[in-house]
Amino acid sequence: MTAASKSPIIEIKQAPAESSRQSAQSVPLIFEHSSTGRHGVDIAVHTGSGARGADILGAELCRADLPEFPELSEPDVLRHFLRLSQLNFGQALQFYPLGSCTMKYNPVVNDEMAALPGFARLHPATPAHLAQGALELIARMEAALAEITGMDSVSLHPAAGAQGELTGLLMIRAYHRKAGAARHKVIIPDTAHGTNPASCTHAGFEVVVAKSNRRGFLDANEIRHLVDEDVAAMMVTNPNTMGVFEPEIQEIAAILHERGALLYIDGANMNALLGVAKPGHMGADIVQLNLHKTFSTPHGGGGPGAGPVAVKKPLEPFLPMPRLMRTEAGYAFDEDRPDSIGRLRSFHGNFGMVVRGYAYILALGGDGLAMASRLAILGANYIRKRLEGHFPSATSEPSMHECVLSHDLEKLAHISTLEIAKRLLDFGIHPPTIYFPLVVPGALMIEPTETESRETLDRFIETMDRIYSEALSDPERIRNAPQSTPVSRVDEVEAARRPILRWTRSKI
Amino acid sequence: MTAASKSPIIEIKQAPAESSRQSAQSVPLIFEHSSTGRHGVDIAVHTGSGARGADILGAELCRADLPEFPELSEPDVLRHFLRLSQLNFGQALQFYPLGSCTMKYNPVVNDEMAALPGFARLHPATPAHLAQGALELIARMEAALAEITGMDSVSLHPAAGAQGELTGLLMIRAYHRKAGAARHKVIIPDTAHGTNPASCTHAGFEVVVAKSNRRGFLDANEIRHLVDEDVAAMMVTNPNTMGVFEPEIQEIAAILHERGALLYIDGANMNALLGVAKPGHMGADIVQLNLHKTFSTPHGGGGPGAGPVAVKKPLEPFLPMPRLMRTEAGYAFDEDRPDSIGRLRSFHGNFGMVVRGYAYILALGGDGLAMASRLAILGANYIRKRLEGHFPSATSEPSMHECVLSHDLEKLAHISTLEIAKRLLDFGIHPPTIYFPLVVPGALMIEPTETESRETLDRFIETMDRIYSEALSDPERIRNAPQSTPVSRVDEVEAARRPILRWTRSKI
Amino acid sequence: MRYMPQTEADIAAMLAVTGKHHLDDLIAHVPANLRKTAAINLDPGRTEEALTVEISSLAACNAGASSYTSFLGAGYYRHFIPAAVRAVTARAEFATSYTPYQAEASQGTTQAIFEFQTLIAQLTGLEVANAGMYDGASAAAEAVLMARRLLPKRSVVALSRAVWPDYRATIRTYLSALDGIEIVEVPFDDKTGATDIGALSKIAGDRLLCTVAGYPNAFGVIEPLGTISDITRRAGAITISVTAEGLALGLLRAPGELGVDIAVGEGQSFGLPLQFGGPGLGFMAGRMAHIRQMPGRLIGQTRDRDGRRAFTLTLATREQHIRRERATSNICTNHSLCALAATVYLSLMGRHGLRELAERNVELAHQAAATLESAGIHRRFSGPFFNEFVVNVQNGTAAIDAAERRQILAGVALNHDYPELKDAIAVAVTEMNHPEEFPRLAAALAEAAR
Amino acid sequence: MRYMPQTEADIAAMLAVTGKHHLDDLIAHVPANLRKTAAINLDPGRTEEALTVEISSLAACNAGASSYTSFLGAGYYRHFIPAAVRAVTARAEFATSYTPYQAEASQGTTQAIFEFQTLIAQLTGLEVANAGMYDGASAAAEAVLMARRLLPKRSVVALSRAVWPDYRATIRTYLSALDGIEIVEVPFDDKTGATDIGALSKIAGDRLLCTVAGYPNAFGVIEPLGTISDITRRAGAITISVTAEGLALGLLRAPGELGVDIAVGEGQSFGLPLQFGGPGLGFMAGRMAHIRQMPGRLIGQTRDRDGRRAFTLTLATREQHIRRERATSNICTNHSLCALAATVYLSLMGRHGLRELAERNVELAHQAAATLESAGIHRRFSGPFFNEFVVNVQNGTAAIDAAERRQILAGVALNHDYPELKDAIAVAVTEMNHPEEFPRLAAALAEAAR
Ligand SMILES: Cc1ncc(COP(=O)(O)O)c(C=O)c1O
Numbered sequence A, B: 001m002t003a004a005s006k007s008p009i010i011e012i013k014q015a016p017a018e019s020s021r022q023s024a025q026s027v028p029l030i031f032e033h034s035s036t037g038r039h040g041v042d043i044a045v046h047t048g049s050g051a052r053g054a055d056i057l058g059a060e061l062c063r064a065d066l067p068e069f070p071e072l073s074e075p076d077v078l079r080h081f082l083r084l085s086q087l088n089f090g091q092a093l094q095f096y097p098l099g100s101c102t103m104k105y106n107p108v109v110n111d112e113m114a115a116l117p118g119f120a121r122l123h124p125a126t127p128a129h130l131a132q133g134a135l136e137l138i139a140r141m142e143a144a145l146a147e148i149t150g151m152d153s154v155s156l157h158p159a160a161g162a163q164g165e166l167t168g169l170l171m172i173r174a175y176h177r178k179a180g181a182a183r184h185k186v187i188i189p190d191t192a193h194g195t196n197p198a199s200c201t202h203a204g205f206e207v208v209v210a211k212s213n214r215r216g217f218l219d220a221n222e223i224r225h226l227v228d229e230d231v232a233a234m235m236v237t238n239p240n241t242m243g244v245f246e247p248e249i250q251e252i253a254a255i256l257h258e259r260g261a262l263l264y265i266d267g268a269n270m271n272a273l274l275g276v277a278k279p280g281h282m283g284a285d286i287v288q289l290n291l292h293k294t295f296s297t298p299h300g301g302g303g304p305g306a307g308p309v310a311v312k313k314p315l316e317p318f319l320p321m322p323r324l325m326r327t328e329a330g331y332a333f334d335e336d337r338p339d340s341i342g343r344l345r346s347f348h349g350n351f352g353m354v355v356r357g358y359a360y361i362l363a364l365g366g367d368g369l370a371m372a373s374r375l376a377i378l379g380a381n382y383i384r385k386r387l388e389g390h391f392p393s394a395t396s397e398p399s400m401h402e403c404v405l406s407h408d409l410e411k412l413a414h415i416s417t418l419e420i421a422k423r424l425l426d427f428g429i430h431p432p433t434i435y436f437p438l439v440v441p442g443a444l445m446i447e448p449t450e451t452e453s454r455e456t457l458d459r460f461i462e463t464m465d466r467i468y469s470e471a472l473s474d475p476e477r478i479r480n481a482p483q484s485t486p487v488s489r490v491d492e493v494e495a496a497r498r499p500i501l502r503w504t505r506s507k508i
Numbered sequence C, D: 001m002r003y004m005p006q007t008e009a010d011i012a013a014m015l016a017v018t019g020k021h022h023l024d025d026l027i028a029h030v031p032a033n034l035r036k037t038a039a040i041n042l043d044p045g046r047t048e049e050a051l052t053v054e055i056s057s058l059a060a061c062n063a064g065a066s067s068y069t070s071f072l073g074a075g076y077y078r079h080f081i082p083a084a085v086r087a088v089t090a091r092a093e094f095a096t097s098y099t100p101y102q103a104e105a106s107q108g109t110t111q112a113i114f115e116f117q118t119l120i121a122q123l124t125g126l127e128v129a130n131a132g133m134y135d136g137a138s139a140a141a142e143a144v145l146m147a148r149r150l151l152p153k154r155s156v157v158a159l160s161r162a163v164w165p166d167y168r169a170t171i172r173t174y175l176s177a178l179d180g181i182e183i184v185e186v187p188f189d190d191k192t193g194a195t196d197i198g199a200l201s202k203i204a205g206d207r208l209l210c211t212v213a214g215y216p217n218a219f220g221v222i223e224p225l226g227t228i229s230d231i232t233r234r235a236g237a238i239t240i241s242v243t244a245e246g247l248a249l250g251l252l253r254a255p256g257e258l259g260v261d262i263a264v265g266e267g268q269s270f271g272l273p274l275q276f277g278g279p280g281l282g283f284m285a286g287r288m289a290h291i292r293q294m295p296g297r298l299i300g301q302t303r304d305r306d307g308r309r310a311f312t313l314t315l316a317t318r319e320q321h322i323r324r325e326r327a328t329s330n331i332c333t334n335h336s337l338c339a340l341a342a343t344v345y346l347s348l349m350g351r352h353g354l355r356e357l358a359e360r361n362v363e364l365a366h367q368a369a370a371t372l373e374s375a376g377i378h379r380r381f382s383g384p385f386f387n388e389f390v391v392n393v394q395n396g397t398a399a400i401d402a403a404e405r406r407q408i409l410a411g412v413a414l415n416h417d418y419p420e421l422k423d424a425i426a427v428a429v430t431e432m433n434h435p436e437e438f439p440r441l442a443a444a445l446a447e448a449a450r
């Protein structure tokens, strides 16, 4: 081990709440340090061509003013947001093993590629022959994702994973309609991510929940009982949210297909499958991918991402509009697709994210992607093994890219998973996903990703063990965590009870 | 006053030293989290054209290895330096009233302009006709600075203020030589910045110190006595480092000129003079400017900056090489200048800084620059007035863009200026320049600049007053400051006694 | 590979802990047939230099991005973006953080989004705004779904034909799965280009669920939103305004002032690059009374244990991760960093700057229209417009090609989406257009028209 | 104006405190004649958009930056810069801080520079390096001044003629003011292009102060540094090596290993853009025994009051702000942010990457030389070279123009600085050159030579 990993676990400690809590880190709201007459931009003066805008339109069309809107100089606006940034954790600065979110390194060169003027200044209504570079990039990305997933066609249209799900489900619906059947049920495992059932409802389907067995995966026999001719499809996340590869996925696909139902694979966990197993080969008819997970685009504090959908031939006609096509004149968008489910948004998808994802694929190449999944799996199993003493795995099955752990501190010391999570913050580590999947009480869902060093994983492991002992020796300390963050434990109940969702002058 | 300025002074407080001092903010050295076999770049593989570089050159020319050189992945290198950045104060984030340094806002657009590929990728040996845009920018900047200073010609050659000084002094030397006189003395006020005497020595001159009078400026009569035919020039910083405009500067110029000596004005304090008074009109023969002060280029933790020199006609032939000239074929560099002092560096100056400074001048325009100085002067006088109770001005003269204050806390409470400075850090404010100018014991030299809001100045003022009272009520607290920074008071004596100037494996 | 730190030694040591010998032992349980065929047939990885060269060469093949004078709009607008916006969104603390589930480690994001919600509420003149949606079109669709939750018994959606085609298509897709919803397209007035009030009145019965109108609309026309919302309110239904050019809200009367219940739109004009159409930023504002039916994330103000003000995700019981199939929306990842960019942009523009810029857009657009008029190119509609307007040009598409030969992108032909507007071109004019460009545009179009 | 927050109200209130009525009352004490003529006659201020347009148009008028295949070197080298370097130097905490006078608020800068000093010491094989200088040329001059302080009685500077002309000129300027210093130019061997050892031996007497040699030198030739330092040491003098292509130190034997006392050079190759020649980065390394005579800033490791490791500026007694006229140098602001860039760059390249890149440069340069050779364009010198070499081409400047017509910048003509090398061109080849470019270069030069 290197010096770094040998070094004692470092903790950010601060004073008794009272004192450490008047931290100069707290930043007033932008509205609170605004002062009448200041401005952060200069607008080119009126050309004198004629009347001013407000006069042209006339008073009845125009608002009097933008009262309470901020008034600050450029330096003060910049300082405000730079200081706000300092109140955040981020993957680039802290270990961020948030399960199911794949917080891997976001290569900075990708952002530069997206910002190239040829992409950043390209208007979506630009005639195709003047945007061939962008269209070719889209075509290449569609092809790369088809190869990676083992599917036939890809659409980069959806804005995020959830929109990809909705897209897929609407296609499933259209597919059955076309076949003259109005199947209205979709089977979803109890371990599914919340977006799955929510998407089903929005696609007009009724959700049938399939229990995963006590080993943490789906039982083909169990599924067989659930599938009838009213079932349009089953949505399976593979590996599932227990971090377990669904061993019977192929049988399940067969069962579904046999009864005319389709298999939708939620590819949010694709970071476990690169060069390991292709959803297309498992029998998936539709897969959505999250470029902001597997393909390294920054999460941005909650997006933007991109949720491409990949499908097998029979579903291709139903893909959303517009479809890119190759003509002898070059690439163009095909607007004439009678069976398409239509659009779910404007224009051609989150192109800026597609550029980043494509840059990532170029950087790793086929072998690099395969190595990424293997190292992600290695990290998760390493953590699982080293923590098993205090934080046993919720499943006996091998873990893929993430592991779901439980603990007995609730019983032993009345220390909850939430409190463990908050305590981690004091060590400069972002907590794992907690209380998910719902089937595991007090779950800790840990996804280290392949871009974190062994020393970083070791430090996390040592910190978790330390917190475990601390829970027994000094539980108060944990209940009072975090102590090192700009604010102490935030009262979320209060926030929901009396919602204050905007600033108003009176609130000062 | 707005909410912000009304809000109580916020202090970053932390725990008893012991605990707050094992802050996770401390970052190992890059060498300490290096691990054999890691790399942060991938190098294109050997083209197979022939032997590898080492074989081509042969073993006796090549080193065996770069032992101890870092070995980290790209994510870990980035995380290392991002975390280091979090240990710094910066003008963009904190009020930074460092006297004589003009820590004004550095517009971010200027950095983007310098990074335009047309500038960033331009090789200095590019044929002039393929670099006309860059050359025109240089020409425009020279003209703008000449207009601003009231001088005849400008060279953007020097890398910083001090190199500008050396350039100017070598020109003075060459000028007198050319005139057949070998004058070897330069007069410098006792308030001068350290670079002034140092530059004199490096230019082969002997320094004669002129005392400023008790009112804080130079006495023409005093100077008259010092000037003989052995005096080559006098270097005057105006406004001087007391923040006082030299009222007798024109008489001093006359005295010098009358005796055949020249007047060099150190323009580091030009932020007080924009549209207020032009050095050229004061009688200056040579002026250097600091683009990284008056013209907003970022200080970068100690450069790079740029120190253009502006001169009157008679000195033009002596300007350093190369000189930009206009030919019918466009701009080109004139290499044939027999009287030139030659070069002080490679190529054409710190062009990247010149672009930023030019962008700044375009943004403000003539009137904006004049307003900048007036507001900078307003801020300094406002602070001086509001602090005069506890921190009286070191001079009775009006202040220009900065004020020099003193205090009696040393006497009253054995609290030194250094301790006051360290205590300011706990309030998220960077201290002023301290113990300079040398003529004022325990000086606090405060330069707020025009880009800081009144609320920011008020918060600084309230903090200074608070520290004053604290010094009397709770001096220990001040002696233990800073408490909120990543490290506590740093032992500089120890650093100098046993210098450790590099990491070595054994040092771990 | 530069992004992955594990060395041979690390791998060996970690494998040892897990009791395995080879990396592939870790996936031995994955069915062999799947593993056998899993190899990814793509080029080997590239150095950073090589990928930069390759992608830059693709970026260079988009002449439309740079070398043309552009009047393209139709839902995405060319505006200047101050460098300070990029300086903030580039901060790793913002860019590489996840949705702020852990409030104590996310006060930067949560406070910025709280400020965003406030700015959108102020702009729209409504009580509350959410943390943002994917884009204007999906926000419009979510607004209709929200209306449906508010008035479950009602079925008719009066959708103005003068709302952008993309938006209408998106609404249709989102509603396609819901039974018992009927979308009635409200025609536009052939003269003014505004929604046909008479037609709307006819539709406004007790089955009316909501009315959806552009503000400004797809023709750049400023709809009589007050009248539309009066009619809608009288029918007991919900008025939804849809704004693609957010800048217009800096000058036009606020939707909230005009009786709108839900104001949605596209925030791309607020500091987001064109980026070939995405990512953009959907915004949605409404009434506090409707908050529990609002989709998307919400940041609320609260206190920490020591009484200090703090911000956190709130009212999550509306959301998929809690409510699952009964959630108001399936949205999870939204466009947070875009909302941050908009927050910085709007803070820089400020109270006066935003209005001045809007006024300048109006002024330039009208100057352009006048120049075209005097060249014999007439506006198709008489309604008041903001920074985009529709002109009629003999064989419009040919005219567009002719202009293109003169390095001008004259605008967007409407004939594809509006067959009834055969020769119509939507021309957008922003502060990025300079008055000297107008005569060139006029000349190009006039010539083609001849 | 957007950069200045003061409103009318602020100004009035602040003036009131100072007891003034108008801003100009604050400067009433400045002599009237000066104030009267002080107005600055420049354009009014520009919006950010306007200044961006104006400066971008100037940037666009530098065809040499983009549209040419380039073999330019001669002291500044084209290397790929990883984006991560920019991501770090763009951090406001680094970019907008001053020289780290307050150590407690500057541990980011001080630690990074301490790492820089270590990296330079490792690269040069010497004990200690300073925090950086302006550029290679001024660092070379400062090194001679340092040698002079170490050996005040000695007077002869043996300056190899094969050191870059800019560097030699700078040394002359810096020494011009010192009495009793004699610069003797050591010729280069007409065959090998290396410093003429015989000539040096003759100069190496008891008046010899120091020897200054390039490594590699201005012809790209790798000097026999060991022999040069032996001769110099035997004369009791100091050996100074000067390196403009820092990358070479990743592969060549370290100057320290070869007996050099002071190694200086240019760090531009370590992650700094060409930027038309500046800002660059001077580096200087030497022996601990000489530390008190070393110019420039030094960061040292120490402890804080609680015993934690900390870094701070140290040995300031050498510097101008303490020592004033007796300071070792007048340098104050140096090129700190460039040193940070180099630190990030070298950390990314790492132990193996830097060497691999250096090897690749050697390989490509030799491939290019071979291609030229087979086209009948011969190297002027036989000495071993790194990534730059000199060729002889009939009427060299004409050949350069001919190549330019084929969109190739063939190299730098040496005739101006070395009249004796009439038709010589210095050709630099880095990883930014692709092998397909070599035949094109050969063809262009060969044709012109005919
Ligand atoms: C398993 C799974 N499915 C779907 C999603 C939804 O993806 P998005 O947040 O991009 O809408 C997520 C994201 O957390 C997920 O973890």
Ligand SMILES: Cc1ncc(COP(=O)(O)O)c(C=O)c1O
Pocket (backbone or CB within 6 Å): B100, B101, B160, B161, B162, B163, B193, B195, B196, B237, B241, B266, B268, B269, B290, B305, B307, D331, D332, D333
């Ligand atoms: C008055 C004065 N003169 C000269 C200088 C030296 O300028 P530089 O640091 O750019 O070499 C300074 C910088 O602090 C200064 O304040």
